[in-house]
Amino acid sequence: MTAAPRVHVSPVAAEVRVEARTEDGLTAAAxxxxxxxxxxxxxxxxxxxIFPGVCVLECVQRAATDGDTAPDPTELAAxxxxxxxxxxxxxxxxxxxxKWRRTGTxxxxxxxxxxxRGRAATVRLRYACAGGAR
Structure with a gap:
């Protein structure tokens, strides 16, 4: 039996656009x-x-995994x-x-x-690298 492809479902209708990224890929703005x-x-x-906090997290996650934003192909781990x-x-x-940084694998x-009006949230996400650390 073949597993069905993952479909991303989001509570956020807004488009999250990455506007800038450093050449090394370790910093991005969206x-x-x-x-x-x-x-x-x-x-x-x-x-x-009020835009729910989980929706702010969703925007960060979408920016982090949009196209070439992440330094390596990744999957959210935590x-x-x-x-x-x-x-x-x-x-x-x-x-x-x-801002990305490597932590082991x-x-x-x-x-x-x-x-x-200022800062709305600070978030720290951990991603598993496809195939381990590079």
Whole structure:
């Protein structure tokens, strides 16, 4: 029996775009425009919508695994930490900064997410490298 291909399902409708990446691939900048039409706003504080923290994490994950952003082909192994420092509202632009480093046979992605009001979150993700460390 052949395994079905993985399909990525996301609660975030916004496009997460990587806008810059260093030549060595260890730092990247991305953005997501959080529109009023995001489906999660319908049920997350309907009279005062706030973009859920799990959706901020999803934006970081999508930026980290978008095309050539990661230094090696990777698979998310763990969310090592996430600290939320400020709310993300409809109409905000979420700016993401990602910094990669090798840790043994894995890669760690340290990321910050910010809006025009300041830092929204700091996130540390660990990825398993395809085929081990290089």
């Amino acid at each position: 953005r997501a425009d959080i529109r009023h039409s995001e489906p999660v706003f319908a049920g997350h504080y309907p009279d005062f919508p 969310v090592e930490s996430a600290r939320f420092a400020g709310a993300v509202y409809p109409g905000d632009t979420l700016r993401l900064t990602l 894995s890669l760690r992605c340290d990321a910050t997410a910010a809006t025009e």
